[in-house]
Amino acid sequence: MEILLTILLVLTRILDFITEPFFKCAAKNKRLYLPPLKNEDILKINATELAKKIRHKKISALEVCKAYIQRIKDVNPILNAIVEDRFREALREAKQVDAYLQKTSLTLEEIEKFKPLLGVPVTVKESCGVKGLSLCCGLLSRKGFTAQTDGEVVAKIKSCGGIILLVSTTPELVISWETWSHVNGYTNNPYNTTCTPGGSSGGEGALLGSAASLVGIGSDIAGSLRLPALFNGVFSHKPTPKVVALKGHWPLGEDPKYQQFLVIGPLTRYACDLRLMMNVMCNDKKCAELKISERVDLKQINIFCIEELHDITQPKVSDSIKKAVNESVKYLTEIKGCKLIKYNFMSFNKAMYICGSELYTLKDIPDALKWENANFWTELVLSIFWKSRFTLNLMYAYVIQKIYQCFVGNYTAKYEEMKQEEKLGDNGVIILPTSIGPAHKHNQMFFKNIYAYLILANALGLPASAVPCGLDTNGMPIGVQVIAAPYQDRLCLAVAEELERHFGGWVPPPKKK
Ligand SMILES: *[C@@H]1O[C@H](CO)[C@@H](O)[C@H](O)[C@H]1NC(C)=O
Ligand SMILES: *[C@@H]1O[C@H](CO)[C@@H](O)[C@H](O)[C@H]1NC(C)=O
Ligand SMILES: *[C@@H]1O[C@H](CO)[C@@H](O)[C@H](O)[C@H]1NC(C)=O
Numbered sequence: 384m385e386i387l388l389t390i391l392l393v394l395t396r397i398l399d400f401i402t403e404p405f406f407k408c409a410a411k412n413k414r415l416y417l418p419p420l421k422n423e424d425i426l427k428i429n430a431t432e433l434a435k436k437i438r439h440k441k442i443s444a445l446e447v448c449k450a451y452i453q454r455i456k457d458v459n460p461i462l463n464a465i466v467e468d469r470f471r472e473a474l475r476e477a478k479q480v481d482a483y484l485q486k487t488s489l490t491l492e493e494i495e496k497f498k499p500l501l502g503v504p505v506t507v508k509e510s511c512g513v514k515g516l517s518l519c520c521g522l523l524s525r526k527g528f529t530a531q532t533d534g535e536v537v538a539k540i541k542s543c544g545g546i547i548l549l550v551s552t553t554p555e556l557v558i559s560w561e562t563w564s565h566v567n568g569y570t571n572n573p574y575n576t577t578c579t580p581g582g583s584s585g586g587e588g589a590l591l592g593s594a595a596s597l598v599g600i601g602s603d604i605a606g607s608l609r610l611p612a613l614f615n616g617v618f619s620h621k622p623t624p625k626v627v628a629l630k631g632h633w634p635l636g637e638d639p640k641y642q643q644f645l646v647i648g649p650l651t652r653y654a655c656d657l658r659l660m661m662n663v664m665c666n667d668k669k670c671a672e673l674k675i676s677e678r679v680d681l682k683q684i685n686i687f688c689i690e691e692l693h694d695i696t697q698p699k700v701s702d703s704i705k706k707a708v709n710e711s712v713k714y715l716t717e718i719k720g721c722k723l724i725k726y727n728f729m730s731f732n733k734a735m736y737i738c739g740s741e742l743y744t745l746k747d748i749p750d751a752l753k754w755e756n757a758n759f760w761t762e763l764v765l766s767i768f769w770k771s772r773f774t775l776n777l778m779y780a781y782v783i784q785k786i787y788q789c790f791v792g793n794y795t796a797k798y799e800e801m802k803q804e805e806k807l808g809d810n811g812v813i814i815l816p817t818s819i820g821p822a823h824k825h826n827q828m829f830f831k832n833i834y835a836y837l838i839l840a841n842a843l844g845l846p847a848s849a850v851p852c853g854l855d856t857n858g859m860p861i862g863v864q865v866i867a868a869p870y871q872d873r874l875c876l877a878v879a880e881e882l883e884r885h886f887g888g889w890v891p892p893p894k895k896k
């Protein structure tokens with residue numbers, strides 16, 4: 384019965400073609416620009432360097448905290464990326480850090496070892512759980528609900544000296560590739576406010592892209608760390624499953640397969656900070672296994688390249704992103720001495736079916752309709768007219784889930800075949816598009832089937848970094864994805880750092896002309 388899904392997806396491609404001009408026209412003249420950066424000398428320091436400067440008392444934690452809070456206040460009225468802040472507590476904590484550094488008997492090495500993030504401001508996606516702050520996640524019926532404890536990762540960040548500034552927006556129930564909800568409204572893309580920052584870690588993406596955050600914590604079940612990184616021109620890393628604790632994340636299904644799909648990971652503006660954050664976030668035993676800090680010799684790395692998946696249901700990858708993939712591969716192989724391996728990952732072309740069916744047949748995808756005794760069909764019709772208490776995005780996810788569950792065949796055998804094809808070993812990475820193109824307009828997601836490239840890494844349990852590669856001719860960020868075999872996260876991070884050197888990494892959003 385996969386024919387039904389095929390027809391639907393092809394229809395979506397046609398609808399995308401027809402509706403594109405409408406979206407362009409509807410957005411005309413509605414664009415807002417961010418104010419220019421103040422405190423550039425602070426906001427443009429990477430977290431690794433910033434932590435060092437704070438430790439050495441070259442810069443005060445308070446000064447840093449104030450600079451970020453100022454930037455957040457400057458941009459948030461335009462971005463709408465915050466659910467709830469804790470600025471007052473953060474400023475108090477920053478003062479405590481400065482006082483602590485005046486009197487501590489620990490050596491600088493000891494501080495670096497035990498408190499590697501001391502004084503560094505961190506933003507957190509709402510669903511990761513910060514004690515005392517909102518844990519509503521865009522669902523009207525959960526409004527006012529706060530986290531009773533810190534999520535395990537958040538606690539770790541705090542114990543390593545990080546200063547949490549706020550929790551940022553997610554789509555309703557953290558299920559969508561765009562960030563809007565009836566609770567928080569739309570979050571906007573800093574590079575063009577008529578576009579979405581992506582989702583589900585969209586609040587984090589927007590804050591990082593606009594220099595209102597340096598390092599952020601997000602989660603990823605089907606691309607939610609990597610799509611916002613692509614759309615907002617920053618870095619993110621989806622770790623190997625189970626190396627970063629999920630405890631405290633909401634929602635969290637019981638199906639053991641959840642632990643394979645869903646991961647918590649970092650978003651950063653500078654590539655080197657992915658390593659810093661992974662060292663902080665991984666649980667200690669796994670951290671040793673990952674050898675995150677071990678130097679990677681690029682000359683030993685095999686590069687595989689997927690420029691585009693070949694499947695009639697898949698939208699074309701934009702020329703800008705194809706070019707970025709091509710240039711990345713060229714740079715790594717011709718200049719940096721990596722070895723190019725020509726290999727056609729045939730089974731990956733059907734990712735949409737195989738990985739999609741793995742995801743949507745998870746046993747207990749959080750079901751807001753069931754919790755609230757709502758009727759599927761009624762809410763679906765109402766949501767199309769923006770009249771349901773649920774967003775159309777959430778209803779859309781449930782529709783897709785039903786389609787996979789009812790009409791799509793058994794892909795267990797094909798999934799195994801796909802796993803067999805991934806033979807990256809301890810020295811192979813795939814360079815491929817993060818998604819089909821740069822950020823699209825708000826609500827355009829329904830016509831853009833953007834997730835095949837993203838969901839591959841979740842379904843196969845592979846680590847994957849999103850790497851920005853500059854801006855396209857419209858001034859929107861583009862980027863590539865770097866995938867490695869399980870537990871080879873350090874290869875993704877090493878390649879990300881190398882590509883940052885080549886492409887220049889994060890670029891500030893445009894000023895009004
Ligand atoms: C950005 O916004 C303006 C609307 O003022 C629009 O004309 C332009 O095409 C947008 N760029 C993209 C990439 O959507
Ligand atoms: C971090 O920033 C410092 C100062 O700008 C720079 O020298 C250093 O190379 C950066 N670190 C990394 C690992 O890129
Ligand atoms: C990059 O593009 C060039 C020119 O179109 C092509 O010859 C080359 O094979 C491409 N490289 C990769 C790795 O796809």
Ligand SMILES: *[C@@H]1O[C@H](CO)[C@@H](O)[C@H](O)[C@H]1NC(C)=O
Pocket residue numbers: 793794795796
């Ligand atoms: C799918 O097929 C596999 C064998 O390929 C079988 O073991 C499994 O039980 C099937 N699953 C369902 C839900 O039918």
